[in-house]
Amino acid sequence: MDLVKYVQEEYTNKNEFPDFFAGDTITVYYKITEGNKERIQFFRGVVLQRRGSGSTETFTIRKMSGNVGVERIFPINMPALDKIEINKRGKVRRARIFYQRERTGKAARIKERRM
Numbered sequence: 282m283d284l285v286k287y288v289q290e291e292y293t294n295k296n297e298f299p300d301f302f303a304g305d306t307i308t309v310y311y312k313i314t315e316g317n318k319e320r321i322q323f324f325r326g327v328v329l330q331r332r333g334s335g336s337t338e339t340f341t342i343r344k345m346s347g348n349v350g351v352e353r354i355f356p357i358n359m360p361a362l363d364k365i366e367i368n369k370r371g372k373v374r375r376a377r378i379f380y381q382r383e384r385t386g387k388a389a390r391i392k393e394r395r396m
Contacts, residue, residue, distance in 0.1 A: 289336040293358050301340075303328050303378050304371025304391050309342065309355060310363040321363055324353055327391065330377040343381060350382065370394040 301307050308325040326344030329352070333339055338357040343350055355362065371391040381389060 286335070293336045294360060296358060296362055298357070298362075298365045299367055301328055301331075301365070301367055302371075303330055303376055304373035304394075305367055306369040306371065306391075307342065308366040308368060310365070311355070311359070312361045312363055325368065326351075326353075327371065327378075327381065329379060329381065345385075370396065 305328050306326070307328060308323050310321050310323045313320055313322050324342060324344065326342040329341040329343050331338065331340045336358050339354050340357060341352055341354050343352045345351070370393060372394040373391060381391075
């Protein structure tokens with residue numbers, strides 16, 4: 282086994298989160314430290330992509346704040362991540378849905394996947 286992979290698997294904390302994919306609407310709860318106080322903040326939006334593998338895996342979430350689109354990239358093994366909730370499953374045909382950036386209003390809707 283590669284030494285780098287061995288060290289990553291042994292010493293990084295593995296978070297247990299539900300499986301989610303591009304097009305899903307999720308809520309990410311993460312810890313924020315301000316001075317000596319700690320609080321939990323959430324970020325709810327549509328998953329644009331999941332990227333990487335192992336300890337370097339990340340996912341990108343996009344939400345609309347007023348009329349401005351806000352994107353945030355989270356590492357999947359970030360120690361500050363508290364939990365991830367899946368709000369809706371989206372039905373998309375691509376793994377990376379960057380075309381959502383140009384869409385607004387009704388055109389930006391994603392069909393819901395039935396379970």
